[in-house]
Every structure is written in structure tokens, then in C-alpha cells.
Amino acid sequence: MSWLSTLAHDAEIAVFAAVGQHGLGLTETLGRQRGVRLVSSPRHARVLLVAGEVESAQARALERLHAQIPPPRGTVWWQAPRLFERGETVIGDDPGEAIRRAAGADDPEQRPDVPPHPWRGMGPHGQGGHGMMGGNPYGRPMAMTADDIRDGLTLDAYSARFGPFLPALPPGLVLDLTMQGDVIVSAAAASPPYPQGPEGDAPTLCAARMLRLMGIGPRAAHARGALMALPKGSGMRRRLAAWLRGETVTESPAPPPNALPGREWAEAVLWLASFPPSRLRAVCPEEAA
Amino acid sequence: MIDALFLTLSALAIWSGWRVFRVDSMVRASFLLMVSFIAVGLIAVLLAAPYIGIATIFMMAVEMMVMALFMVMFMMNPAGLNPMVMVHQHRFAVVAGIVAFAGLTAAALLSDLPSRPVPESAEVVRALGHELLGPSMLIFETAGVTLLATMIGAVVLSARSGRYGDSDAGSVPPGLTPGGEPAGRKPDDGRGRPHHHGGQ
Amino acid sequence: MIAATFALLLSLPLLVWVAAMFDRIGAGRGRVVMAPLQNGAALLLRPNTETEAPDQLNRLLAPGWYLALALVGLSVVPFAPGVVASDIATGLVLWGACEALTVVVVFLHGWSPNSPLPLIGAYRYVAIGLPAMLLSMFVLIGAALPAQSLSVAEVVEAQRDLWNVVRQPLGLPLFMALGLAITLRGPFDFAEGAELAGGASAEESGPALAAWRFARAAMLVAFSAMAATAFLGGYLGPVLPGPAWLLLKTLAVMAAAVAAGRFFARMPPARMLTFLWVVLLPLSFANLALVGVEALP
Numbered sequence: 001m002s003w004l005s006t007l008a009h010d011a012e013i014a015v016f017a018a019v020g021q022h023g024l025g026l027t028e029t030l031g032r033q034r035g036v037r038l039v040s041s042p043r044h045a046r047v048l049l050v051a052g053e054v055e056s057a058q059a060r061a062l063e064r065l066h067a068q069i070p071p072p073r074g075t076v077w078w079q080a081p082r083l084f085e086r087g088e089t090v091i092g093d094d095p096g097e098a099i100r101r102a103a104g105a106d107d108p109e110q111r112p113d114v115p116p117h118p119w120r121g122m123g124p125h126g127q128g129g130h131g132m133m134g135g136n137p138y139g140r141p142m143a144m145t146a147d148d149i150r151d152g153l154t155l156d157a158y159s160a161r162f163g164p165f166l167p168a169l170p171p172g173l174v175l176d177l178t179m180q181g182d183v184i185v186s187a188a189a190a191s192p193p194y195p196q197g198p199e200g201d202a203p204t205l206c207a208a209r210m211l212r213l214m215g216i217g218p219r220a221a222h223a224r225g226a227l228m229a230l231p232k233g234s235g236m237r238r239r240l241a242a243w244l245r246g247e248t249v250t251e252s253p254a255p256p257p258n259a260l261p262g263r264e265w266a267e268a269v270l271w272l273a274s275f276p277p278s279r280l281r282a283v284c285p286e287e288a289a
Numbered sequence: 290m291i292d293a294l295f296l297t298l299s300a301l302a303i304w305s306g307w308r309v310f311r312v313d314s315m316v317r318a319s320f321l322l323m324v325s326f327i328a329v330g331l332i333a334v335l336l337a338a339p340y341i342g343i344a345t346i347f348m349m350a351v352e353m354m355v356m357a358l359f360m361v362m363f364m365m366n367p368a369g370l371n372p373m374v375m376v377h378q379h380r381f382a383v384v385a386g387i388v389a390f391a392g393l394t395a396a397a398l399l400s401d402l403p404s405r406p407v408p409e410s411a412e413v414v415r416a417l418g419h420e421l422l423g424p425s426m427l428i429f430e431t432a433g434v435t436l437l438a439t440m441i442g443a444v445v446l447s448a449r450s451g452r453y454g455d456s457d458a459g460s461v462p463p464g465l466t467p468g469g470e471p472a473g474r475k476p477d478d479g480r481g482r483p484h485h486h487g488g489q
Numbered sequence: 490m491i492a493a494t495f496a497l498l499l500s501l502p503l504l505v506w507v508a509a510m511f512d513r514i515g516a517g518r519g520r521v522v523m524a525p526l527q528n529g530a531a532l533l534l535r536p537n538t539e540t541e542a543p544d545q546l547n548r549l550l551a552p553g554w555y556l557a558l559a560l561v562g563l564s565v566v567p568f569a570p571g572v573v574a575s576d577i578a579t580g581l582v583l584w585g586a587c588e589a590l591t592v593v594v595v596f597l598h599g600w601s602p603n604s605p606l607p608l609i610g611a612y613r614y615v616a617i618g619l620p621a622m623l624l625s626m627f628v629l630i631g632a633a634l635p636a637q638s639l640s641v642a643e644v645v646e647a648q649r650d651l652w653n654v655v656r657q658p659l660g661l662p663l664f665m666a667l668g669l670a671i672t673l674r675g676p677f678d679f680a681e682g683a684e685l686a687g688g689a690s691a692e693e694s695g696p697a698l699a700a701w702r703f704a705r706a707a708m709l710v711a712f713s714a715m716a717a718t719a720f721l722g723g724y725l726g727p728v729l730p731g732p733a734w735l736l737l738k739t740l741a742v743m744a745a746a747v748a749a750g751r752f753f754a755r756m757p758p759a760r761m762l763t764f765l766w767v768v769l770l771p772l773s774f775a776n777l778a779l780v781g782v783e784a785l786p
Contacts, residue, residue: 004530004533005530005534007530008530008534010527011524011531012527037528040691043694043698044687044693044698070535070538070694071536125371127370127372130371132371137542138370142370150449153363155362156363167683167686168686181361181609181613182612182613211754212683213683213684215675215676215678215682215683215750216751216752216753216754217517217751229676229753229755229756229760231756231759264757266684266685267759339579339582343583343585343586347585347586347589350589350590350593351589351619354589355619357615358596358612358615358616
């Protein structure tokens with residue numbers, strides 16, 4: 001397999017960025033970094049890059065993320081204090097060298113490989129569940145039927161926690177969602193987005209983030225179509241258009257627990273991305289959970 | 290070669306058909322059923338009926354996909370995380386299955402099937418067209434219009450803009466007397482809490 | 490027939506490589522030629538991931554099925570008069586079956602890891618993939634009408650005087666929508682979009698992910714060859730030999746598909762569903778009606 005390794009030697013390094021406080025602007029500069037590719041799932045990554053400070057309250061989530069990167073894995077703390085003893089810290093503006101070193105690193109497991117809910121040996125088949133839909137089979141809560149909020153049909157509802165490092169959500173935002181398919185039935189914000197400072201609200205960055213969620217790059221020709229693709233009536237078009245014109249948006253959203261139910265996942269994610277991070281942070285209570 | 294293929298595909302069709310009732314997940318069951326149909330479709334291809342065979346594969350792929358989609362949507366546990374039994378009314382099903390199998394086998398073996406090879410030059414499509422728009426026109430048109438009406442009715446009934454207003458706004462029929470009780474069937478448990486099937 | 494199969498198997502990896510190059514150009518990234526190979530090699534050296542209680546069999550087989558469907562779909566495309574890997578009279582129906590099974594395979598790919606984001610991706614992909622497939626059926630029937638045959642070879646021969654892209658101008662753009670859907674691309678990538686953090690493939694890594702991406706690119710090759718055959722006259726063309734024309738046209742469609750994937754924004758699925766049923770499907774009916782009127786003697 002040596003020829004495969006030789007070929008892989010010059011490959012781009014797949015990096016998953018866990019964005020912390022004031023990390024959004026930092027992460028955007030990574031696109032210009034040669035030989036580095038940002039990926040959207042930790043499973044696809046080789047290196048975990050923590051960009052900006054992460055509060056110790058979310059150390060557990062970060063450790064889980066670290067464990068989700070398939071071994072061998074490396075870690076880089078970019079302008080961020082270390083929360084666990086893995087990888088190296090970068091203070092300057094260019095993490096390139098550290099990322100290249102981390103691509104050769106082999107961090108040991110940070111968390112033991114155990115399911116979030118114990119299940120082994122429980123229930124009639126040892127799968128952790130009981131009946132047809134009870135319990136936590138294989139460590140996950142089973143989905144339950146509940147009335148659909150739109151038409152009252154009884155469909156499966158599934159509750160899970162999303163965030164704080166899911167790339168589609170504003171960094172730091174932790175949402176406890178109950179979903180039916182991809183429709184959000186109820187939402188609670190367990191933790192607000194991280195402060196990003198004024199550079200987080202910069203129109204170009206905000207527009208680029210929103211366009212990326214829609215699968216296109218930030219070019220003017222694309223953007224007209226992107227406006228058409230957004231659903232009417234929720235102000236998303238207006239805000240994206242303002243950002244594309246280079247104006248800052250100062251609208252404040254309704255609190256997510258009120259605004260998200262009834263929206264389907266892609267729409268909810270776009271809706272969250274259509275507000276400046278600072279405004280979104282202002283309407284999420286600090287200690288909700 | 291063809292015989293070997295035929296036997297393999299038949300075995301696959303029967304085996305996957307049997308597995309449909311043995312697996313513990315509804316998604317697996319629907320796709321095993323699809324595999325069974327695909328094997329049957331390929332047998333049809335072997336029998337020199339390529340259109341029927343491939344169309345069967347095509348249709349079954351779509352149908353089973355829709356079925357699996359609805360299972361994920363509506364049903365608890367489509368993945369079989371908690372093992373579940375895929376059969377109901379065991380004894381009745383066994384008897385019905387044996388009777389149906391025996392009946393079909395008897396029909397296939399005992400009936401005197403006509404053997405009239407179609408001449409190469411026969412214009413089957415033209416003949417079919419004359420049949421459809423000739424003597425059998427009334428039957429086919431009746432069936433066609435009925436099916437179309439059913440489809441439109443199903444769409445109207447399931448649409449959000451219901452017959453008596455938007456479904457998410459209640460869609461309650463008007464009363465029989467001015468200001469009276471809404472007409473029609475009453476929902477049995479009101480529009481209250483979701484009913485749970487066991488579990489926590 | 491055996492020679493054609495052989496040629497197909499040999500050329501597919503190369504065309505997959507070209508497809509990956511187009512993708513890099515589309516994404517505006519450098520090192521166009523070598524990076525796909527290098528990144529693929531790096532991915533092959535990474536481990537696969539385990540998930541809790543997955544459907545092992547389907548998880549393992551999904552990339553293989555996807556690749557197999559691309560190959561079967563590609564096999565009905567004639568390279569030159571009489572040179573085709575699977576010479577059946579109902580080639581267009583076989584291609585249709587491949588489309589339908591692709592939706593199934595993508596669903597299984599997202600369903601089998603037993604994880605929420607992949608499941609959401611798989612599930613909403615089905616909702617979009619089925620109408621997109623319906624659309625392509627009407628469009629392909631349109632392509633078959635002038636040939637009065639479901640055989641792909643006949644469809645090509647019927648374009649000797651006039652290519653279908655001129656005769657039925659709505660056909661190719663509508664068929665492109667299907668191509669974007671079955672190759673999980675751009676505005677139709679509801680399985681693996683950025684808003685789901687990788688969606689149906691979010692839990693995959695290592696060789697499994699590499700195989701899936703290879704199969705996805707192979708499906709793009711198959712789709713492009715089919716579109717070139719059904720609408721751009723396939724191997725027909727002056728001076729150059731037939732296979733060369735087919736190759737050129739396939740590459741052109743491939744580039745167009747990559748560009749379309751980068752150009753059009755992805756709508757939220759509910760909006761896309763309305764768009765498909767209310768705008769694109771009626772357009773395909775209109776296309777079929779036009780073709781029918783034209784085909785009347």
C-alpha cells in the first residue's frame with residue numbers, strides 16, 4: 001500500500017472547524033489556506049480545529065466531537081485555550097503549519113466509547129428497549145407518535161439535541177428539538193450562540209454563510225437566484241438582499257423556541273442564518289437549560 | 290445457462306419473499322419484497338418479455354420506496370430497533386396462504402392453456418388499440434374515469450385547503466341548523482393529547 | 490457486446506476522474522488534476538466508522554449498488570452503430586428502472602447508519618427524488634416518440650436529421666433536473682446538503698465514503714452519456730468517429746451539470762416540492778404534448 005500512501009502524501013487535509021467565541025471570522029479565512037479543506041462532518045475530517053474560545057461548560061460536547069473524528073486524528077487550538085490535553089495551541093493568525101503537523105498526529109481517545117444512555121442487557125432482548133417503541137434501544141430514545149402540528153396526523157416525533165458545533169447552526173447555539181421527519185415540532189435553546197464581535201455581523205460573511213447553506217458560492221450572478229429560492233414571508237429574502245448590497249442587518253429575530261416550530265429543517269437553518277449572530281445571541285436567554 | 294439463471298432467480302424470489310415475514314423491521318421488509326419482485330421481473334426478462342420484466346422492476350422500486358417512506362413517517366420503529374413481529378392473525382394467514390397457493394397451482398397445472406403462437410407479422414399494438422377503442426371501450430373508459438375521480442378525490446381530501454377551510458384551522462363542516470353543531474362524524478378522542486402505544 | 494462492456498469498464502474510472510476534476514473547477518479550487526486522486530487515496534487510508542446498531546448489510550452494500558446502477562444505466566448507451574453493452578429493445582425502460590432504484594439506494598444509504606441527520610437527508614431526498622424521476626419519464630417518452638421505439642439505438646438513429654435538443658427544446662433542461670437529483674448535486678442535493686452536515690453520508694468515512702463518492706461521480710458519467718445520447722444525437726457527428734463524438738458530448742453535458750449544480754441555489758424542500766409538481770411537471774407534459782403533435786403524420 002506504499003504507493004497509496006505516496007499518493008495520499010500531498011492530499012488536502014480535511015479539517016472540521018469547531019467555532020468558538022470570535023471564531024467565525026477566523027474560520028472564513030481558512031478558505032484561502034492552501035492544502036486545507038473544511039468539511040461539514042467530523043467523520044470526514046482528519047484534524048479538529050477549535051477556532052476561538054469554547055467555554056468549559058461545553059468541554060463535554062467538544063470531547064464528543066473529538067471522539068467522532070475517526071482515528072488517527074489531530075487537534076489544533078486556534079486562539080483558544082485548551083480544554084483537554086490534546087494537540088497544540090496557535091496564537092497567531094495562521095494555523096496552517098499547526099494543521100499540517102496535526103495531520104500527522106495521533107491523539108488518543110478523549111472519551112470512553114460508551115453510549116449516552118446505558119442499554120446493554122436491558123429489556124427483553126438486551127437491546128435496551130421494551131415493547132414496540134419504549135425505552136432507549138441501543139442507547140437512543142425511541143421515537144414516539146405524536147400529532148403533527150400542521151394537520152394532526154399522528155406521526156413519529158423524535159427528540160434530540162443539536163449543536164453547539166453543528167456547522168449549519170450559528171456556532172455555540174444548542175437547540176433541543178423535537179422533530180417529525182424534518183419538521184420541527186418544538187424547540188428550546190439550551191445555550192445561546194457565542195459572541196462573535198462586530199466582524200461576525202459583517203454583511204459579506206453573513207451572506208456567504210447563508211449562500212453556502214444553499215449550496216452555492218458568494219458570487220453576484222448566483223445571488224439573484226438565491227433570493228428567488230428563499231421562501232417568501234419570513235424576511236429571509238429581505239435580509240439576504242441587504243447583506244448582498246453590503247448593508248448590515250439590525251433586525252432582531254423572535255426567540256427560536258417561538259419561531260422554529262412548524263418550520264422544516266432547511267428552512268429553520270436558513271432562518272437562523274438570516275440574522276446577525278449578535279442579534280440572535282441577544283434573544284437567546286443565557287442560562288436556559 | 291438460462292435454466293441456471295431461472296432457478297437462481299426463483300430461489301431468490303422465494304427466499305426474499307419468505308424473509309419479508311421474518312425480519313423485524315418494516316423498512317427491511319418492504320425492500321425484501323422489492324428484491325422478490327425484482328427477481329420475478331428478471332424472470333420475465335428471461336421469458337422474452339423484457340418490457341413487462343423491466344417495467345415490473347421499475348414500478349416495484351417506486352412502490353416499495355413510497356411504502357418505506359410512509360413507514361418512516363407514520364410508524365413507530367421502522368428500523369426494528371425494538372424487535373417486533375411482522376405477522377398478525379397467524380393461523381388464519383397460514384390457512385389462507387396454503388389455500389391460495391393450492392388454488393393457483395391447481396389453476397396453473399390443470400387448466401388447458403391455449404397454444405396459439407402469434408405470427409411474426411401480427412400487428413399486436415394495432416390489434417390492442419382496436420380492442421381498447423372498439424368493443425371494450427365502455428369498460429376501459431368507465432374504469433379510467435373511476436380511477437381518475439378517485440385520485441382527484443384523494444388529493445382534495447388530503448389537501449391542506451380542505452373542503453371546509455384550511456385543515457390546520459380545523460376545517461369544520463358547517464352546522465345543519467344555523468349556528469348549530471358541526472355536521473359529520475365527531476373525532477372520537479377530540480383533538481387532545483397524542484395517544485401513546487406503550488413506552489414511557 | 491463484450492468489447493463494448495470492456496470499453497465501458499475501462500473508460501469509467503477515467504471519466505470519473507474527469508468528473509472529479511470538473512467538480513474542483515466548479516468549486517474554484519486549484520490542483521485540478523492530481524488533487525482528486527490524492528484526496529481519494531487519503532480517504533482510502535482512513536478507517537470506516539462504526540455506528541450504534543446500524544443495518545450492516547445495507548450500509549456496506551449501498552455504495553456498491555449505486556455504482557452498479559450507474560454501470561447498468563451506462564450499459565444501454567450505444568458507442569457506435571451496433572456497439573452497445575446491453576442490446577435490449579427496452580433500453581429506456583431499463584434506464585428508468587435504474588433511476589428508480591437510485592432513489593432506493595440513496596434512501597438505504599441514509600437510513601442504514603441509524604443516525605438522525607443521515608435519516609433526515611435520506612427521507613427528504615425520497616420526497617424530491619420521486620417526482621424528479623416522474624419528470625424524467627415523461628421527458629424520455631418524448632425522446633422515444635420520434636424513434637417510435639424504446640430502444641436507445643433507435644432513439645439515436647431517429648436523430649440523424651435533427652437532434653432531439655432542437656426538436657424538443659424543453660427535454661434536455663428538464664432531464665438535467667433529474668441528472669442533478671440522481672447525482673446528489675446542487676439544487677437537488679437534498680440528501681447530502683450543507684445544512685445537514687453531510688446528510689446521508691454524515692456518518693461515513695474512509696473507504697466507504699470514497700466508494701460512495703466514486704459511485705456518485707460514476708452516476709454523473711452515466712447520466713451525461715444518457716443525456717448526450719437521448720438529446721444530443723449520441724455518437725452521430727461529422728468527421729470524427731462515433732465514440733469520439735459521444736465522449737465529447739458526454740463531457741459537455743457533464744460540465745453543464747457541474748456548472749448548473751454550482752449556479753442554482755437549493756430551495757428548502759417544501760418549496761422545491763411545489764416547484765417540481767406545479768412548474769416542472771406541467772412543463773414536461775407540455776413537452777410531451779408538443780412532441781406528440783410533431784410526431785403526428
